[in-house]
Amino acid sequence: MTPLDSRSNNASEAPPRAAPPQGTQDLLFEAARRLRRCETALARVFEEHGFAEVIPPSIESAEVFADGAGSGAEALRAVDRHGHLLALRADFTAQVARIAATRLSGISPLRLYYRGSVVRETAAGSGVPRERLQAGCELVGEAGPGADAEMVALASASLLALGIPAGAARIAVGTVGYFSALIAAAGASARLARALTDAIDRKDLPGLTLLCTREVPPGKAREALLMLAQPPRRQAEASALLSRARDLSPGEPASAALQRLSAALDLLQAREPGAELEVDLGEVRGLGYYTGLVFNLYAAGAPRAVGGGGRYDTLLGRFGDPRPAVGFSLDLDALVPLARPA
Amino acid sequence: MITIALPKGRTLQATLERFSRAGLLPEEDFASTRKLIVPARGAAARFLLLKDPDVPLYVERGAADLGVCGLDHVLESGADLLVPLDLGFGTCRLCLAAPKDSAVARGWRSGESGAERGRSLRVATKYPRLAARAFARRGVPVDVVRLYGSVELAAVSDLADAIVDLVETGRTLEDNGLVVVEELLQVSARLVVNRASYRLKLEELLPLLERMGGPP
Numbered sequence: 001m002t003p004l005d006s007r008s009n010n011a012s013e014a015p016p017r018a019a020p021p022q023g024t025q026d027l028l029f030e031a032a033r034r035l036r037r038c039e040t041a042l043a044r045v046f047e048e049h050g051f052a053e054v055i056p057p058s059i060e061s062a063e064v065f066a067d068g069a070g071s072g073a074e075a076l077r078a079v080d081r082h083g084h085l086l087a088l089r090a091d092f093t094a095q096v097a098r099i100a101a102t103r104l105s106g107i108s109p110l111r112l113y114y115r116g117s118v119v120r121e122t123a124a125g126s127g128v129p130r131e132r133l134q135a136g137c138e139l140v141g142e143a144g145p146g147a148d149a150e151m152v153a154l155a156s157a158s159l160l161a162l163g164i165p166a167g168a169a170r171i172a173v174g175t176v177g178y179f180s181a182l183i184a185a186a187g188a189s190a191r192l193a194r195a196l197t198d199a200i201d202r203k204d205l206p207g208l209t210l211l212c213t214r215e216v217p218p219g220k221a222r223e224a225l226l227m228l229a230q231p232p233r234r235q236a237e238a239s240a241l242l243s244r245a246r247d248l249s250p251g252e253p254a255s256a257a258l259q260r261l262s263a264a265l266d267l268l269q270a271r272e273p274g275a276e277l278e279v280d281l282g283e284v285r286g287l288g289y290y291t292g293l294v295f296n297l298y299a300a301g302a303p304r305a306v307g308g309g310g311r312y313d314t315l316l317g318r319f320g321d322p323r324p325a326v327g328f329s330l331d332l333d334a335l336v337p338l339a340r341p342a
Numbered sequence: 343m344i345t346i347a348l349p350k351g352r353t354l355q356a357t358l359e360r361f362s363r364a365g366l367l368p369e370e371d372f373a374s375t376r377k378l379i380v381p382a383r384g385a386a387a388r389f390l391l392l393k394d395p396d397v398p399l400y401v402e403r404g405a406a407d408l409g410v411c412g413l414d415h416v417l418e419s420g421a422d423l424l425v426p427l428d429l430g431f432g433t434c435r436l437c438l439a440a441p442k443d444s445a446v447a448r449g450w451r452s453g454e455s456g457a458e459r460g461r462s463l464r465v466a467t468k469y470p471r472l473a474a475r476a477f478a479r480r481g482v483p484v485d486v487v488r489l490y491g492s493v494e495l496a497a498v499s500d501l502a503d504a505i506v507d508l509v510e511t512g513r514t515l516e517d518n519g520l521v522v523v524e525e526l527l528q529v530s531a532r533l534v535v536n537r538a539s540y541r542l543k544l545e546e547l548l549p550l551l552e553r554m555g556g557p558p
Contacts, residue, residue, distance in 0.1 A: 123420060127403055170541040203540070206428035231426070231548055232541065278541060298541045303404025304422070305537065 023122060023130030034336050035133065038162055039115050041341035042135045042330070045161040046113040049154055051137050054112050056095035062087040064094050074120040076130075088119040092136055093289075093327055094315065100140045101319035108141025108323065115332075128304075129333055136309070136329030140316065143324040145260055148293040148311060149267035155297055155307065155328045156275040163340030166274045168300040172232055173265065174283030176310070177257025177292045178245065179228065185250035186221040196225060201285040205229040224248035232280035235265060245281060257292065264293055289315045293326070299338055306334040344387040344539075344546055347401055347409030348372075349394040353432040353531050357410045360429055361389075364553040386546075398423060398534060407539035408547070414508060414529045418469045424540050427533035427555045436472060436527035438465075439520045440504040441497055450523045461485075466496030467506040476506065476526045494518045 020026055027035060043053065062085040065075045075090035089095060092114045100110055115135035122128040137154060139147050152171060159169050179200070183193045192215055199208040208229045216222040224245060233241050242262055249255040261279075268277065283294050294310035309328025316323045346366070348357055354372065361367070368380040368389050381388045390406055397411035398421035412432055416425060440446035446463070466487040467473040477484040487502055496502040498518050508529065509515060509522060533554060540547060 126420070126422065170544075172541050203424040203426040203535075205426055207425070229426070231551070232544060234544070278544065280541075296541075298538045300542055303402065303536055303538050 021130070022124070023128075025129070025131075034339075035332060037341050038332060038336050038339050039135060041161045041339075042158055043113070043115065045154070045158055046135075046137055049111070049137075049157070051111040051113040054096060054099055054114055055116070056089065056092065056099060056114065058089050058116070059086050060089060060095060060098075061085070064098055065090045074122075076119050076121060089116070090118055090120050092116070092118060092134060092329060093138060093312070096138045096327070097140075097312070097315045097325065098319050100138070100325070101316040101321035101323070104140075105321045109147075110140040111137070112140070113137045133332035133336075134329045135332060136307075136327060138325055138327035140325040141323050142326070143313070145263035145293075146267055147324075147326050148260070148264040149271055151309060151326050151328055152264070152268055152277075152293075152295055153272045153275070155295070155309065155330070156272055158307075158330060159297065159299065159335075161341065162335055162338075163342065164299050164335070164338055166276050170276050170278055170298045171295055172278045172280045172283055172298065173261070173268075173293065173295045174280045175257050175261040175293050176284055176290045177260065178224075178249075178254050178281060179284045180291075181254035181257055182221045182224050182228075182250065185254065186216045186219075186225065188216065192216075197284050200225075200228045200282045203229050203231070203282060219250070220248045221250040224250065224254070228282045228284070230282070232278040232282070235269065235277040235279055238265070238279035241279060241281070261293060295328070297328075297330070299335065301338045302334045304334070306331050306338075344408070344543065344550075345390060345406045346382075346387060347390050347392050347397045347406035347411075349397055349409070349411045349531075350391050351394040353394075353410070353412070356429075356431040357531065360410075360554050363556075364550045366550070395419065401534050401536050404536050404538060406536070407543060408533060408535045408550075410531055410533055412529050413532050414469060414472070414527065416532055416534060417527070418471050420471060421534075422537065424535040424537060425532050426535060426551060429531040429533060429554070432529070432531035434508045434510045434529050435522075435525050436469065436506065436529055437509045437522045438476065438504055438506050438524045438526060439494075439497065439509070439515050439522050442519050442521045444503065446504045447521055447523055463504065464502045465504050465506055466493055466502035468493060469506055472527065473506040494520060 062075060062077050065087050075087035077085055077087045080086055096112055096114060104110055117131050117133050119131050122130055139151055156171060195211055199211055212222050212225055242258060246255060246258050283296060289312040290310040291313045292311035296305040296308035299306045307328060307330035311326040313324040316325060366385055366387055367383045369383050370380050372391055378391050379388055392400060394411050395415045397409040398416050398419035400406040401409045402421035402423055414436055462483040462485040464485045465473055466489050468489060470486045470488045473486050489496060493505045493507040494514055497505045497520055
């Protein structure tokens with residue numbers, strides 16, 4: 001018998017659970033120090049901008065993360081001894097929305113920040129950890145494009161605070177409002193809407209063209225949908241893209257969404273002229289609760305988005321206090337290795 | 343610097359031709375060099391030579407900014423990628439095939455899975471994810487056997503009731519007494535791009551994409 005065989009046949013010799021569960025890790029010494037330094041730098045920026053920390057529990061009633069309000073299906077769930085279905089925290093925004101809508105109901109505006117870990121089931125081999133370390137901000141009770149711009153600017157300032165220069169980062173800004181209006185105007189079924197979202201999200205122009213020709217009636221909405229798989233544009237060159245999108249607007253909701261986006265971009269330009277912005281009307285993926293402006297952050301050295309956020313004007317209503325809100329979160333697992341905090 | 347993942351399989355020549363349209367040529371001939379990384383001639387780019395199914399993962403993880411590989415490998419890998427261009431070559435079909443006159447070949451269209459009573463349909467394939475997905479969509483329970491080659495053999499040697507495999511001309515199927523039961527996917531070579539590279543290197547990538555997608 002080879003040593004390999006004897007090992008696998010005699011499992012009792014191996015220490016139990018020698019490694020932490022798949023997709024999680026132990027942070028020791030320098031790694032822990034680096035994480036804490038980044039968290040501290042971020043907490044300082046958030047507080048300088050008037051945000052106050054909240055610490056929600058690490059377990060929640062599973063319905064807080066329900067489908068349509070984020071990552072319900074990805075949450076790690078268990079039934080407690082009273083028969084309640086609980087979930088490990090899968091998304092801070094839903095928890096902060098619950099807090100804002102209940103204990104902080106009626107206080108507007110609210111500027112809240114958080115830091116900690118979220119646990120989501122991820123595809124094995126995707127390289128995305130199950131337990132992610134995050135920090136983020138939520139601005140509750142402000143509906144205008146000024147609030148949208150404030151949050152994108154704060155996200156940009158957060159990257160700077162981590163020592164990631166503007167030139168090594170990109171912020172892709174879009175709006176789900178335009179896409180939702182097109183879906184509604186085209187009378188798309190839920191299945192077709194999912195297929196369109198997927199094709200647009202993957203910039204799959206051939207696939208999108210096929211879907212649109214087969215299943216979307218000809219007209220402005222179809223033309224506009226096809227445009228969503230076009231590449232993003234740097235902000236300076238985005239006006240042509242936006243005016244073409246306006247020309248193809250099938251109705252008032254689509255035009256309003258674009259107007260909101262343009263207003264936020266203008267305010268952002270004035271506020272943060274150095275930020276490397278790209279306008280991408282195809283930024284349609286993300287947690288299901290976004291209703292308006294959405295954005296994703298990219299940093300040189302990380303193969304996927306290192307953070308993102310957007311406007312979610314209907315989420316607080318699920319907890320009984322319908323108020324507009326906008327926020328973002330940063331993935332510290334991705335950012336800490338790139339960060340050089342002061 | 344842009345890093346490009348090339349598939350070393352049968353689409354390599356067509357792929358290189360397409361990159362040459364965009365002015366990107368490897369400094370050395372891949373046929374004569376043993377190097378796995380070759381710089382592009384006079385450009386801030388380099389080529390990696392990979393086995394076709396490895397291309398999506400190199401690009402997803404950011405070891406390459408973009409690459410070329412068949413839609414079959416893109417979807418089978420499950421990698422989270424952008425797929426902006428259909429390059430139009432390397433076309434074939436991913437098909438469900440079974441021995442002529444078998445229960446699968448006869449029963450599939452009438453709603454029967456063709457499995458023996460009391461056990462699931464057994465399907466051999468190099469594409470377990472795509473095969474499982476195709477059967478799940480039809481609500482047919484399936485026992486997927488993952489193979490690495492000669493998939494046709496599985497269906498004529500009693501390893502499996504049917505196979506899911508690429509079909510180019512159909513000759514191999516025919517020679518082994520197999521017939522196509524259903525076409526599952528139209529395959530062609532795709533340009534795949536890493537999500538972060540697409541944003542961070544937009545200025546370099548946009549002209550490249552345009553020239554690769556445009557006329558020669």
